[in-house]
Amino acid sequence: MNNQIFKRLSYVVALMAFFAVSTQAQSPVDPNREKAIDSLALEKVKDLGKYIAIIGNKDTPFSEANRVMDRAEELFAPGSEMGVSSLASEEIKYYKVREYFQRLMALNYDKVNIEWYDVQYISDLERQPDGRYVGVVTIYQKFEGTTADKMNYKDTTKKDITIYVEKKKTQIAGRTIEFWDVILGDIRVSETSV
Amino acid sequence: MKKLILLSLSFFFVFTSYSSAQIVGENYEIEQQLLASTKQLNQFFKRFNGEEDVKGRTFEPDDRQYRNERLRKKYLSILFDEEDTDISSQAKNDFIERVTQGDNPEFLNLHSTDWFAVVNTTFLYKGKEMPLLLYMKIQQEALGYEWVIADVAFDPYKTMFDKQRGETKVFLHPMSHELDFMNLRKALVKGGVPESYTLADYKPDFLTIFLYEVKMGILQFQTVNRMNYHFFGIDGWYFSLTNFNRANDNSGWLISDLLQVNTSQKEDLLKIIYEKK
Numbered sequence: 001m002n003n004q005i006f007k008r009l010s011y012v013v014a015l016m017a018f019f020a021v022s023t024q025a026q027s028p029v030d031p032n033r034e035k036a037i038d039s040l041a042l043e044k045v046k047d048l049g050k051y052i053a054i055i056g057n058k059d060t061p062f063s064e065a066n067r068v069m070d071r072a073e074e075l076f077a078p079g080s081e082m083g084v085s086s087l088a089s090e091e092i093k094y095y096k097v098r099e100y101f102q103r104l105m106a107l108n109y110d111k112v113n114i115e116w117y118d119v120q121y122i123s124d125l126e127r128q129p130d131g132r133y134v135g136v137v138t139i140y141q142k143f144e145g146t147t148a149d150k151m152n153y154k155d156t157t158k159k160d161i162t163i164y165v166e167k168k169k170t171q172i173a174g175r176t177i178e179f180w181d182v183i184l185g186d187i188r189v190s191e192t193s194v
Numbered sequence: 195m196k197k198l199i200l201l202s203l204s205f206f207f208v209f210t211s212y213s214s215a216q217i218v219g220e221n222y223e224i225e226q227q228l229l230a231s232t233k234q235l236n237q238f239f240k241r242f243n244g245e246e247d248v249k250g251r252t253f254e255p256d257d258r259q260y261r262n263e264r265l266r267k268k269y270l271s272i273l274f275d276e277e278d279t280d281i282s283s284q285a286k287n288d289f290i291e292r293v294t295q296g297d298n299p300e301f302l303n304l305h306s307t308d309w310f311a312v313v314n315t316t317f318l319y320k321g322k323e324m325p326l327l328l329y330m331k332i333q334q335e336a337l338g339y340e341w342v343i344a345d346v347a348f349d350p351y352k353t354m355f356d357k358q359r360g361e362t363k364v365f366l367h368p369m370s371h372e373l374d375f376m377n378l379r380k381a382l383v384k385g386g387v388p389e390s391y392t393l394a395d396y397k398p399d400f401l402t403i404f405l406y407e408v409k410m411g412i413l414q415f416q417t418v419n420r421m422n423y424h425f426f427g428i429d430g431w432y433f434s435l436t437n438f439n440r441a442n443d444n445s446g447w448l449i450s451d452l453l454q455v456n457t458s459q460k461e462d463l464l465k466i467i468y469e470k471k
Contacts, residue, residue, distance in 0.1 A: 031252075129338050
């Protein structure tokens with residue numbers, strides 16, 4: 001828990017160091033800032049990856065998995081959904097983030113291993129009508145499940161993760177400081193042929 | 195005994211290092227495929243324009259490589275579907291030459307009005323799942339941009355308003371005004387042909403009907419099945435993009451159709467894509 005708080009504080013402090021100078025509300029993101037925002041977005045995506053691996057791990061106690069689900073949910077904007085399709089069906093099925101985690105936890109495997117390929121792609125940040133910025137981070141996840149009777153299931157999914165970037169304000173020692181925050185949104189999960 | 199243990203241990207090491215090397219090798223091969231894949235439309239644009247390196251890192255505009263003609267030619271050659279389409283190498287080369295033409299190169303821009311998406315969806319309509327095409331465009335709004343629905347194509351709408359013409363059609367006779375249009379009562383009935391009583395050049399607006407039916411819950415969104423993107427921004431050319439999910443380098447968002455078109459061919463093509471008569 002302390003680790004979590006420390007991590008969040010370091011995000012905020014790191015971003016302030018990068019962005020505290022700007023005074024214009026939701027001003028355009030310059031290339032240097034965009035790189036720093038990309039790094040922060042990747043950090044959040046990596047956190048999500050770690051949480052997914054813990055939730056999916058059959059050795060994780062139920063109560064711990066639930067705590068991790070809470071942490072993972074905090075990475076997302078309210079109402080975020082996962083849109084899932086497989087090679088067998090192009091139809092997208094939609095799940096609330098929490099529901100997706102619960103389904104992952106309930107998978108009927110004896111052993112589950114979730115890893116991420118070292119390939120990611122971060123789109124440009126585009127401005128929305130409300131002034132917030134939106135981008136998409138693409139990552140690839142390898143899933144391996146083994147049933148009690150040693151049957152193996154493997155797949156690789158592409159995850160296109162929405163990131164929202166918003167300028168926020170906080171008070172530190174009586175001073176108002178602005179910083180950019182990143183929050184995750186809808187995720188499109190599609191099974192790949194690789 | 196010692197010898198046996200040593201032999202077993204060396205076997206174990208050889209075997210484990212071989213299998214881990216195999217896994218690393220497998221992962222490496224897959225990662226190379228994923229790297230080559232055009233993973234997002236954003237990446238298609240960047241590769242088309244020569245604005246990123248092979249690992250997907252964006253070039254700054256002052257970088258020597260940014261929009262470099264040679265780099266663009268290299269990227270453009272891998273942006274075509276190689277397996278399922280019959281784009282001739284002549285057409286491909288002509289297109290690449292055109293968009294990289296030294297004094298007049300062409301670039302793609304997300305905010306351009308010369309491209310649109312066709313999204314194949316499924317809706318529940320009167321208790322039945324039915325396909326419906328949404329034509330999506332990007333437009334400026336307030337502080338940024340948004341995708342909007344520009345048009346729809348839906349089979350039940352296509353014939354619903356086909357009006358008969360000529361001597362056999364039903365009509366409101368030309369003296370109806372003298373009767374305070376009392377014959378409207380017989381014309382406007384459920385299951386009738388009210389479109390018969392409209393102007394000769396009447397054209398139904400399917401988008402408005404669609405919006406009305408969504409609002410009223412008559413049409414209920416179910417899912418997105420697939421999508422294509424159509425580009426008309428390169429003068430004299432049309433191309434479309436399809437997402438190919440393949441276990442090789444020729445995957446992701448790739449050019450699946452490429453045609454050289456004049457103005458009238460462009461109009462005809464748009465009619466076909468929009469499923470207009």
